[in-house]
Amino acid sequence: MSDPRLRSIEDFAEMTGVPVATIRHWRIRGEGPPAVRLGKRLYWKEQDILDWIEGKFEEQKQVSA
Numbered sequence: 001m002s003d004p005r006l007r008s009i010e011d012f013a014e015m016t017g018v019p020v021a022t023i024r025h026w027r028i029r030g031e032g033p034p035a036v037r038l039g040k041r042l043y044w045k046e047q048d049i050l051d052w053i054e055g056k057f058e059e060q061k062q063v064s065a
């Protein structure tokens with residue numbers, strides 16, 4: 001079984017350079033990578049965040065082409 005590195009909402013915000021409030025807004029709208037709630041906190045797999053960011057770059061390439 002793999003050992004995924006879990007990232008908090010603060011980590012996610014730091015990785016993307018967007019405010020925590022924006023990430024919360026994305027969750028409300030069903031956007032962004034999937035998260036899991038452990039206790040009272042949300043966590044994302046680091047690789048899911050990286051894959052989601054890469055997908056955003058791919059979307060932008062298609063729009064620009």
